[in-house]
Amino acid sequence: MKILVVGNGGREHAIAWKLLQQARIEQVVCVPGNGGTASLERCQNLFLSVDDFEGIGKFALEHDISLVVVGPELPLAMGITDYLQRQGLMVFGPTRLGAQIEASKAWAKALMQEAGIPTAQAAVFTEAQPAKAYVEAGKVPIVVKADGLAAGKGVTVAATVEEAQSAIDAIFQGQFGNAGKFVLIEECLTGQEVSVLALTDGLTIRPLLPAQDHKRIGESDTGENTGGMGAYAPAPLVTPALMQRIDTEVLQRAIATLRKRGIDYRGVLYAGLMITPEGDFKVLEFNCRFGDPETQVILPLLETPLEDLLLACVEQRLSKLPPITWKTGAACCVVAAAGGYPRDYQKGQAIKGIETAQGLGACVFHAGTKLEARRTEDNSLAPSPHPLTPSLVTDGGRVLGVTGIGQNFESAIALAYGAINQIQFEGMYYRRDIGKRVLSVKF
Ligand code: AMP
Ligand code: GLY
Numbered sequence: 001m002k003i004l005v006v007g008n009g010g011r012e013h014a015i016a017w018k019l020l021q022q023a024r025i026e027q028v029v030c031v032p033g034n035g036g037t038a039s040l041e042r043c044q045n046l047f048l049s050v051d052d053f054e055g056i057g058k059f060a061l062e063h064d065i066s067l068v069v070v071g072p073e074l075p076l077a078m079g080i081t082d083y084l085q086r087q088g089l090m091v092f093g094p095t096r097l098g099a100q101i102e103a104s105k106a107w108a109k110a111l112m113q114e115a116g117i118p119t120a121q122a123a124v125f126t127e128a129q130p131a132k133a134y135v136e137a138g139k140v141p142i143v144v145k146a147d148g149l150a151a152g153k154g155v156t157v158a159a160t161v162e163e164a165q166s167a168i169d170a171i172f173q174g175q176f177g178n179a180g181k182f183v184l185i186e187e188c189l190t191g192q193e194v195s196v197l198a199l200t201d202g203l204t205i206r207p208l209l210p211a212q213d214h215k216r217i218g219e220s221d222t223g224e225n226t227g228g229m230g231a232y233a234p235a236p237l238v239t240p241a242l243m244q245r246i247d248t249e250v251l252q253r254a255i256a257t258l259r260k261r262g263i264d265y266r267g268v269l270y271a272g273l274m275i276t277p278e279g280d281f282k283v284l285e286f287n288c289r290f291g292d293p294e295t296q297v298i299l300p301l302l303e304t305p306l307e308d309l310l311l312a313c314v315e316q317r318l319s320k321l322p323p324i325t326w327k328t329g330a331a332c333c334v335v336a337a338a339g340g341y342p343r344d345y346q347k348g349q350a351i352k353g354i355e356t357a358q359g360l361g362a363c364v365f366h367a368g369t370k371l372e373a374r375r376t377e378d379n380s381l382a383p384s385p386h387p388l389t390p391s392l393v394t395d396g397g398r399v400l401g402v403t404g405i406g407q408n409f410e411s412a413i414a415l416a417y418g419a420i421n422q423i424q425f426e427g428m429y430y431r432r433d434i435g436k437r438v439l440s441v442k443f
Contacts, residue, residue, distance in 0.1 A: 001066045004029045005028060005033075006030075006071055010296050010366065029044050031045075033046070034369050035393075038371050051080075057083065067310060068089055076099040076103075077102070079096035081095045081267075092266065093267040095263070101269070102285070102287045102289070120186045120284070121187045122187070132164075135165060142158050144186075146182075147183065153176070195213055200265060200269050202255065203319065204319040206324060211291065213228045213291065213294055215228055215229070218431070219433045226398070227397070228335065229293075229434070230434030231293045231294050232333070232412070233330065245281070246273065254271075269288070271285075297331040297333045301331050301405065308321065330407075330408055331403055332416045334434045336423060336428050336430045337429050338398075338428070339426075339427025347368075350425060352423070357402060362404050367398040368399045409435055
Protein backbone atom coordinates (compact mmCIF):
# COMPACT_ATOMS: atom_id res chain seq x y z
CA MET A 1 0.00 0.00 0.00
CA LYS A 2 1.28 3.47 -0.92
CA ILE A 3 0.02 6.53 0.91
CA LEU A 4 0.48 10.18 0.00
CA VAL A 5 0.56 12.72 2.85
CA VAL A 6 -0.03 16.38 2.03
CA GLY A 7 1.85 18.93 4.17
CA ASN A 8 5.27 19.71 5.59
CA GLY A 9 4.90 20.12 9.34
CA GLY A 10 5.60 18.09 12.46
CA ARG A 11 2.08 16.74 12.12
CA GLU A 12 2.80 15.28 8.69
CA HIS A 13 6.12 13.81 9.84
CA ALA A 14 4.29 12.13 12.74
CA ILE A 15 1.59 10.78 10.40
CA ALA A 16 4.18 9.39 7.96
CA TRP A 17 6.25 7.90 10.80
CA LYS A 18 3.20 6.22 12.32
CA LEU A 19 1.98 4.81 9.00
CA LEU A 20 5.42 3.38 8.26
CA GLN A 21 5.41 1.33 11.46
CA GLN A 22 3.28 -1.17 9.56
CA ALA A 23 5.23 -3.38 7.18
CA ARG A 24 2.32 -3.44 4.74
CA ILE A 25 2.86 0.24 4.02
CA GLU A 26 5.19 -0.01 1.10
CA GLN A 27 5.82 3.67 0.73
CA VAL A 28 4.75 7.08 1.98
CA VAL A 29 5.10 10.12 -0.25
CA CYS A 30 5.04 13.53 1.47
CA VAL A 31 4.05 16.61 -0.49
CA PRO A 32 6.23 18.57 -0.02
CA GLY A 33 7.49 17.02 3.26
CA ASN A 34 10.51 18.24 5.19
CA GLY A 35 13.97 17.10 6.27
CA GLY A 36 12.44 14.57 8.65
CA THR A 37 10.15 12.87 6.16
CA ALA A 38 13.03 12.72 3.68
CA SER A 39 15.04 10.75 6.25
CA LEU A 40 12.41 8.09 7.00
CA GLU A 41 12.91 4.66 5.46
CA ARG A 42 10.35 4.01 2.67
CA CYS A 43 9.41 7.67 2.64
CA GLN A 44 9.87 10.14 -0.15
CA ASN A 45 9.33 13.85 -0.57
CA LEU A 46 7.62 15.19 -3.66
CA PHE A 47 8.32 18.87 -4.25
CA LEU A 48 4.90 20.15 -5.20
CA SER A 49 2.95 22.86 -3.49
CA VAL A 50 0.01 21.73 -1.32
CA ASP A 51 -2.36 23.66 -3.59
CA ASP A 52 -1.11 22.02 -6.79
CA PHE A 53 -4.12 19.71 -6.89
CA GLU A 54 -3.53 18.78 -10.51
CA GLY A 55 0.10 17.80 -9.89
CA ILE A 56 -0.77 15.83 -6.78
CA GLY A 57 -3.64 14.05 -8.51
CA LYS A 58 -1.56 13.16 -11.55
CA PHE A 59 1.26 11.79 -9.41
CA ALA A 60 -1.13 9.81 -7.21
CA LEU A 61 -2.82 8.19 -10.20
CA GLU A 62 0.45 7.39 -11.95
CA HIS A 63 2.00 5.87 -8.82
CA ASP A 64 -0.91 3.76 -7.56
CA ILE A 65 -1.48 5.73 -4.40
CA SER A 66 -4.15 3.95 -2.31
CA LEU A 67 -4.91 6.83 0.03
CA VAL A 68 -4.23 10.57 0.25
CA VAL A 69 -4.09 12.02 3.77
CA VAL A 70 -4.40 15.80 3.91
CA GLY A 71 -2.62 17.51 6.84
CA PRO A 72 -3.23 21.28 6.66
CA GLU A 73 -6.49 23.21 6.56
CA LEU A 74 -5.67 25.40 3.57
CA PRO A 75 -5.83 22.77 0.81
CA LEU A 76 -8.94 21.27 2.49
CA ALA A 77 -10.65 24.66 2.50
CA MET A 78 -9.65 25.07 -1.16
CA GLY A 79 -11.30 21.78 -2.08
CA ILE A 80 -8.39 19.34 -2.50
CA THR A 81 -10.63 16.47 -1.39
CA ASP A 82 -13.36 17.33 -3.91
CA TYR A 83 -10.77 17.56 -6.69
CA LEU A 84 -8.94 14.32 -5.89
CA GLN A 85 -12.17 12.40 -5.33
CA ARG A 86 -13.29 13.43 -8.80
CA GLN A 87 -10.08 11.84 -10.08
CA GLY A 88 -11.14 8.59 -8.41
CA LEU A 89 -8.71 8.82 -5.47
CA MET A 90 -9.41 7.93 -1.84
CA VAL A 91 -8.91 10.97 0.37
CA PHE A 92 -8.83 11.33 4.14
CA GLY A 93 -10.03 14.85 4.95
CA PRO A 94 -13.33 16.68 4.50
CA THR A 95 -14.59 18.29 1.31
CA ARG A 96 -14.58 22.07 0.82
CA LEU A 97 -18.04 22.36 2.32
CA GLY A 98 -17.05 20.34 5.38
CA ALA A 99 -13.83 22.32 5.84
CA GLN A 100 -15.93 25.45 6.38
CA ILE A 101 -16.19 24.31 9.97
CA GLU A 102 -12.66 25.69 10.32
CA ALA A 103 -12.50 28.09 7.38
CA SER A 104 -15.47 30.21 8.45
CA LYS A 105 -15.97 30.94 12.13
CA ALA A 106 -19.39 32.46 11.39
CA TRP A 107 -20.46 29.28 9.60
CA ALA A 108 -19.13 27.13 12.45
CA LYS A 109 -20.89 29.29 15.05
CA ALA A 110 -24.21 28.96 13.21
CA LEU A 111 -23.71 25.19 13.02
CA MET A 112 -22.99 25.01 16.75
CA GLN A 113 -26.07 27.07 17.54
CA GLU A 114 -28.24 24.90 15.31
CA ALA A 115 -26.79 21.72 16.81
CA GLY A 116 -27.13 22.88 20.43
CA ILE A 117 -23.37 22.57 21.00
CA PRO A 118 -22.23 24.59 24.04
CA THR A 119 -20.20 27.56 22.77
CA ALA A 120 -19.43 31.19 23.60
CA GLN A 121 -22.12 33.73 22.75
CA ALA A 122 -21.22 35.63 19.62
CA ALA A 123 -22.48 38.20 17.17
CA VAL A 124 -21.42 38.44 13.52
CA PHE A 125 -20.80 41.77 11.73
CA THR A 126 -20.10 42.80 8.16
CA GLU A 127 -19.19 46.41 8.96
CA ALA A 128 -16.97 48.12 11.50
CA GLN A 129 -19.43 50.65 12.94
CA PRO A 130 -22.07 48.30 14.36
CA ALA A 131 -19.32 45.95 15.57
CA LYS A 132 -17.70 48.79 17.50
CA ALA A 133 -21.02 49.89 18.96
CA TYR A 134 -21.67 46.33 20.10
CA VAL A 135 -18.28 46.26 21.86
CA GLU A 136 -19.00 49.58 23.56
CA ALA A 137 -22.29 48.28 24.87
CA GLY A 138 -20.73 45.05 26.18
CA LYS A 139 -18.18 44.00 28.79
CA VAL A 140 -14.41 43.58 28.48
CA PRO A 141 -12.43 41.44 28.07
CA ILE A 142 -14.04 40.56 24.78
CA VAL A 143 -12.87 38.46 21.85
CA VAL A 144 -12.65 39.74 18.26
CA LYS A 145 -12.23 37.18 15.49
CA ALA A 146 -11.70 37.41 11.76
CA ASP A 147 -14.07 34.95 10.11
CA GLY A 148 -11.69 33.09 7.82
CA LEU A 149 -8.31 31.35 7.89
CA ALA A 150 -5.68 33.70 9.26
CA ALA A 151 -2.83 31.35 10.20
CA GLY A 152 -3.75 31.54 13.89
CA LYS A 153 -3.46 35.35 13.95
CA GLY A 154 -7.09 36.33 13.44
CA VAL A 155 -8.15 36.27 17.11
CA THR A 156 -7.68 39.11 19.62
CA VAL A 157 -8.61 38.67 23.24
CA ALA A 158 -9.09 42.37 23.96
CA ALA A 159 -8.66 43.66 27.51
CA THR A 160 -10.10 47.10 26.65
CA VAL A 161 -12.75 48.58 24.35
CA GLU A 162 -10.00 50.45 22.44
CA GLU A 163 -8.06 47.24 21.82
CA ALA A 164 -11.21 45.52 20.56
CA GLN A 165 -12.02 48.44 18.28
CA SER A 166 -8.58 48.56 16.73
CA ALA A 167 -8.78 44.80 16.14
CA ILE A 168 -12.11 45.37 14.36
CA ASP A 169 -10.56 48.13 12.23
CA ALA A 170 -7.55 46.00 11.35
CA ILE A 171 -9.79 43.18 10.15
CA PHE A 172 -12.12 45.38 8.08
CA GLN A 173 -9.15 47.30 6.66
CA GLY A 174 -8.03 44.06 5.09
CA GLN A 175 -5.24 42.82 7.36
CA PHE A 176 -6.40 39.26 6.71
CA GLY A 177 -7.65 39.74 3.18
CA ASN A 178 -10.80 37.77 2.42
CA ALA A 179 -10.65 36.15 5.86
CA GLY A 180 -11.84 39.50 7.22
CA LYS A 181 -15.13 39.90 5.38
CA PHE A 182 -16.98 39.10 8.60
CA VAL A 183 -16.04 39.75 12.20
CA LEU A 184 -17.24 37.74 15.18
CA ILE A 185 -17.42 39.39 18.56
CA GLU A 186 -17.48 36.79 21.23
CA GLU A 187 -17.84 36.58 24.99
CA CYS A 188 -14.50 35.89 26.66
CA LEU A 189 -14.27 32.50 28.31
CA THR A 190 -11.83 31.54 31.03
CA GLY A 191 -10.44 28.20 32.04
CA GLN A 192 -8.08 25.65 30.50
CA GLU A 193 -8.08 24.82 26.81
CA VAL A 194 -8.08 21.22 25.62
CA SER A 195 -8.02 19.68 22.17
CA VAL A 196 -10.29 16.75 21.47
CA LEU A 197 -9.50 15.29 18.07
CA ALA A 198 -11.90 12.71 16.69
CA LEU A 199 -11.97 10.49 13.63
CA THR A 200 -15.16 10.34 11.66
CA ASP A 201 -16.56 8.64 8.57
CA GLY A 202 -19.51 11.00 8.44
CA LEU A 203 -21.76 8.64 10.40
CA THR A 204 -19.71 7.42 13.35
CA ILE A 205 -17.28 9.56 15.31
CA ARG A 206 -14.57 8.26 17.64
CA PRO A 207 -12.54 10.55 19.89
CA LEU A 208 -8.78 10.14 20.18
CA LEU A 209 -6.92 10.79 23.45
CA PRO A 210 -7.51 14.34 24.69
CA ALA A 211 -4.46 16.62 24.50
CA GLN A 212 -3.41 20.01 25.76
CA ASP A 213 -1.39 22.44 23.73
CA HIS A 214 0.74 25.39 24.91
CA LYS A 215 -0.08 28.20 22.49
CA ARG A 216 1.90 31.12 23.89
CA ILE A 217 5.55 31.71 23.09
CA GLY A 218 6.56 32.43 26.67
CA GLU A 219 6.75 30.35 29.81
CA SER A 220 3.75 30.40 32.16
CA ASP A 221 1.62 31.00 29.03
CA THR A 222 2.76 34.57 28.40
CA GLY A 223 3.53 36.54 25.24
CA GLU A 224 2.28 36.11 21.71
CA ASN A 225 0.22 33.27 20.33
CA THR A 226 2.04 30.70 18.22
CA GLY A 227 1.05 27.61 16.28
CA GLY A 228 1.80 25.65 19.49
CA MET A 229 5.00 25.34 21.55
CA GLY A 230 4.37 21.93 23.04
CA ALA A 231 1.67 19.48 24.01
CA TYR A 232 0.91 16.51 26.17
CA ALA A 233 -1.58 13.65 26.20
CA PRO A 234 -3.73 12.20 27.62
CA ALA A 235 -4.97 15.42 29.23
CA PRO A 236 -6.02 14.43 32.77
CA LEU A 237 -8.41 17.38 32.89
CA VAL A 238 -10.69 15.46 30.53
CA THR A 239 -11.98 12.72 32.80
CA PRO A 240 -13.81 9.76 31.23
CA ALA A 241 -17.12 11.31 32.35
CA LEU A 242 -16.25 14.64 30.73
CA MET A 243 -15.12 12.88 27.53
CA GLN A 244 -18.46 11.09 27.43
CA ARG A 245 -20.26 14.44 27.57
CA ILE A 246 -17.99 15.97 24.92
CA ASP A 247 -18.66 12.97 22.72
CA THR A 248 -22.45 13.29 23.04
CA GLU A 249 -22.88 17.05 23.27
CA VAL A 250 -20.20 18.14 20.82
CA LEU A 251 -18.91 15.47 18.47
CA GLN A 252 -22.12 13.53 17.76
CA ARG A 253 -24.17 16.70 17.46
CA ALA A 254 -21.66 18.23 15.04
CA ILE A 255 -21.68 15.19 12.77
CA ALA A 256 -25.48 14.91 12.87
CA THR A 257 -25.86 18.57 11.94
CA LEU A 258 -23.28 18.35 9.17
CA ARG A 259 -25.27 15.46 7.75
CA LYS A 260 -28.45 17.47 8.02
CA ARG A 261 -26.74 20.06 5.85
CA GLY A 262 -25.91 17.37 3.32
CA ILE A 263 -22.22 17.25 4.25
CA ASP A 264 -20.61 13.82 4.33
CA TYR A 265 -17.63 14.68 6.56
CA ARG A 266 -14.81 12.12 6.56
CA GLY A 267 -11.61 12.98 8.34
CA VAL A 268 -10.61 14.58 11.62
CA LEU A 269 -13.00 16.78 13.53
CA TYR A 270 -10.96 18.67 16.11
CA ALA A 271 -12.83 20.47 18.88
CA GLY A 272 -10.91 23.18 20.73
CA LEU A 273 -12.68 23.45 24.07
CA MET A 274 -12.49 25.70 27.08
CA ILE A 275 -12.99 23.78 30.31
CA THR A 276 -14.39 26.26 32.80
CA PRO A 277 -13.20 26.34 36.42
CA GLU A 278 -16.52 24.61 37.33
CA GLY A 279 -15.62 21.67 35.08
CA ASP A 280 -18.14 22.58 32.39
CA PHE A 281 -17.07 23.18 28.78
CA LYS A 282 -17.68 25.30 25.70
CA VAL A 283 -16.34 24.93 22.17
CA LEU A 284 -13.93 27.71 21.11
CA GLU A 285 -13.42 26.47 17.60
CA PHE A 286 -13.52 23.48 15.32
CA ASN A 287 -10.66 22.46 13.06
CA CYS A 288 -11.03 20.18 10.08
CA ARG A 289 -7.67 18.39 10.45
CA PHE A 290 -5.16 16.90 12.88
CA GLY A 291 -3.71 19.39 15.41
CA ASP A 292 -0.09 20.39 15.45
CA PRO A 293 1.66 19.67 17.86
CA GLU A 294 -1.16 17.56 19.37
CA THR A 295 -0.62 14.87 16.72
CA GLN A 296 2.99 14.48 17.90
CA VAL A 297 1.74 13.28 21.30
CA ILE A 298 -1.40 11.43 20.23
CA LEU A 299 0.02 9.21 17.48
CA PRO A 300 3.00 7.87 19.50
CA LEU A 301 0.46 6.53 22.03
CA LEU A 302 -1.80 4.95 19.40
CA GLU A 303 -1.69 1.18 19.18
CA THR A 304 -4.32 0.52 16.50
CA PRO A 305 -2.65 0.75 13.07
CA LEU A 306 -3.30 4.27 11.81
CA GLU A 307 -4.05 3.21 8.24
CA ASP A 308 -6.86 0.92 9.47
CA LEU A 309 -8.52 3.92 11.09
CA LEU A 310 -7.99 6.30 8.17
CA LEU A 311 -9.26 3.79 5.62
CA ALA A 312 -12.30 2.95 7.77
CA CYS A 313 -13.16 6.66 7.78
CA VAL A 314 -12.79 7.01 4.03
CA GLU A 315 -14.74 3.80 3.35
CA GLN A 316 -17.41 4.70 5.89
CA ARG A 317 -17.10 1.60 8.07
CA LEU A 318 -15.74 3.07 11.30
CA SER A 319 -18.59 1.54 13.33
CA LYS A 320 -17.37 -1.94 12.35
CA LEU A 321 -13.89 -1.40 13.78
CA PRO A 322 -13.06 -2.62 17.31
CA PRO A 323 -12.39 0.13 19.87
CA ILE A 324 -9.22 2.14 19.30
CA THR A 325 -6.42 0.91 21.57
CA TRP A 326 -3.74 3.01 23.25
CA LYS A 327 -0.43 2.47 24.99
CA THR A 328 -0.56 3.12 28.72
CA GLY A 329 1.30 6.15 30.03
CA ALA A 330 1.80 9.62 28.67
CA ALA A 331 3.52 11.61 25.95
CA CYS A 332 4.99 15.11 25.99
CA CYS A 333 6.21 17.10 23.00
CA VAL A 334 8.47 20.15 23.33
CA VAL A 335 8.79 22.36 20.26
CA ALA A 336 12.16 23.87 19.34
CA ALA A 337 11.56 27.16 17.54
CA ALA A 338 13.81 29.54 15.65
CA GLY A 339 14.82 32.61 17.69
CA GLY A 340 12.36 35.44 17.02
CA TYR A 341 9.40 33.19 16.17
CA PRO A 342 6.42 33.96 15.96
CA ARG A 343 7.82 37.17 14.44
CA ASP A 344 10.84 37.36 12.12
CA TYR A 345 13.38 34.60 12.36
CA GLN A 346 16.32 33.24 10.42
CA LYS A 347 16.36 30.16 8.25
CA GLY A 348 19.25 28.01 7.11
CA GLN A 349 20.90 27.31 10.51
CA ALA A 350 22.62 23.93 10.77
CA ILE A 351 20.91 21.52 13.18
CA LYS A 352 22.97 19.13 15.29
CA GLY A 353 22.34 16.44 17.87
CA ILE A 354 19.19 14.79 16.52
CA GLU A 355 20.70 11.30 16.48
CA THR A 356 21.83 11.66 20.10
CA ALA A 357 18.32 12.79 21.07
CA GLN A 358 16.82 9.79 19.25
CA GLY A 359 19.36 7.55 20.96
CA LEU A 360 17.79 8.46 24.29
CA GLY A 361 14.49 7.04 23.03
CA ALA A 362 12.69 10.24 22.02
CA CYS A 363 10.84 10.77 18.74
CA VAL A 364 12.16 13.83 16.94
CA PHE A 365 9.51 15.15 14.56
CA HIS A 366 10.65 17.73 12.04
CA ALA A 367 8.61 20.79 11.09
CA GLY A 368 10.64 23.65 9.58
CA THR A 369 13.67 21.69 8.42
CA LYS A 370 15.14 20.79 5.07
CA LEU A 371 18.04 18.90 3.64
CA GLU A 372 19.88 21.73 2.02
CA ALA A 373 22.32 20.24 -0.41
CA ARG A 374 20.30 17.28 -1.54
CA ARG A 375 17.04 18.88 -2.54
CA THR A 376 15.89 17.51 -5.86
CA GLU A 377 13.39 19.28 -8.06
CA ASP A 378 12.57 16.48 -10.48
CA ASN A 379 9.88 14.77 -8.34
CA SER A 380 11.53 11.43 -8.95
CA LEU A 381 11.14 8.59 -6.50
CA ALA A 382 14.88 8.17 -5.99
CA PRO A 383 15.91 6.80 -2.58
CA SER A 384 15.92 9.31 0.28
CA PRO A 385 19.28 10.85 1.05
CA HIS A 386 21.04 9.33 4.08
CA PRO A 387 22.49 10.23 6.50
CA LEU A 388 20.66 13.48 6.97
CA THR A 389 22.31 15.19 9.92
CA PRO A 390 25.22 16.99 8.23
CA SER A 391 23.07 18.85 5.71
CA LEU A 392 19.98 19.40 7.82
CA VAL A 393 19.10 23.08 8.26
CA THR A 394 16.26 25.10 9.74
CA ASP A 395 13.57 26.19 7.32
CA GLY A 396 10.69 27.55 9.40
CA GLY A 397 9.57 29.06 12.71
CA ARG A 398 8.73 25.85 14.50
CA VAL A 399 11.70 23.67 13.66
CA LEU A 400 11.35 20.41 15.60
CA GLY A 401 8.97 18.70 18.02
CA VAL A 402 10.71 16.40 20.46
CA THR A 403 8.36 13.82 21.98
CA GLY A 404 9.05 11.71 25.02
CA ILE A 405 6.83 8.77 25.91
CA GLY A 406 6.80 7.27 29.39
CA GLN A 407 4.82 5.34 31.95
CA ASN A 408 3.78 8.66 33.50
CA PHE A 409 4.08 12.38 32.80
CA GLU A 410 7.23 12.66 34.88
CA SER A 411 9.17 10.22 32.71
CA ALA A 412 7.66 11.45 29.43
CA ILE A 413 8.56 15.07 30.22
CA ALA A 414 12.02 14.11 31.48
CA LEU A 415 12.70 12.22 28.25
CA ALA A 416 11.47 15.07 26.03
CA TYR A 417 13.69 17.58 27.84
CA GLY A 418 16.67 15.21 28.11
CA ALA A 419 16.45 14.74 24.35
CA ILE A 420 15.87 18.35 23.31
CA ASN A 421 18.91 19.33 25.40
CA GLN A 422 21.04 17.29 22.97
CA ILE A 423 19.91 19.34 19.99
CA GLN A 424 21.45 22.62 18.90
CA PHE A 425 20.97 25.23 16.23
CA GLU A 426 21.73 28.90 16.31
CA GLY A 427 18.96 30.87 18.00
CA MET A 428 17.10 27.74 19.17
CA TYR A 429 14.36 28.52 21.68
CA TYR A 430 12.01 26.27 23.61
CA ARG A 431 9.78 26.59 26.62
CA ARG A 432 11.03 24.90 29.79
CA ASP A 433 7.58 24.43 31.31
CA ILE A 434 5.74 22.17 28.87
CA GLY A 435 3.53 19.79 30.82
CA LYS A 436 4.48 21.30 34.15
CA ARG A 437 0.88 21.64 35.25
CA VAL A 438 0.27 17.88 35.09
CA LEU A 439 3.46 16.69 36.75
CA SER A 440 1.65 15.47 39.82
CA VAL A 441 -0.70 13.19 37.84
CA LYS A 442 -0.02 9.48 38.38
CA PHE A 443 -1.13 6.61 36.15
P1 AMP B 1 -9.67 30.15 17.75
O1 AMP B 1 -8.89 30.25 16.47
O2 AMP B 1 -11.08 30.58 17.64
O3 AMP B 1 -9.49 28.89 18.50
O4 AMP B 1 -8.92 31.17 18.73
C1 AMP B 1 -7.54 31.09 18.98
C2 AMP B 1 -7.28 31.22 20.45
O5 AMP B 1 -7.89 32.41 20.96
C3 AMP B 1 -7.88 30.09 21.29
O6 AMP B 1 -7.07 28.99 21.32
C4 AMP B 1 -8.02 30.78 22.63
O7 AMP B 1 -6.77 30.81 23.31
C5 AMP B 1 -8.40 32.19 22.26
N1 AMP B 1 -9.86 32.33 22.25
C6 AMP B 1 -10.70 32.12 21.20
N2 AMP B 1 -11.98 32.33 21.54
C7 AMP B 1 -11.98 32.69 22.84
C8 AMP B 1 -13.00 33.03 23.78
N3 AMP B 1 -14.29 33.08 23.43
N4 AMP B 1 -12.61 33.32 25.03
C9 AMP B 1 -11.32 33.30 25.39
N5 AMP B 1 -10.31 32.98 24.57
C10 AMP B 1 -10.62 32.68 23.30
N1 GLY C 1 -2.31 23.26 18.01
C1 GLY C 1 -3.36 24.02 17.49
C2 GLY C 1 -3.79 23.66 16.14
O1 GLY C 1 -3.37 22.68 15.57
O2 GLY C 1 -4.65 24.35 15.61
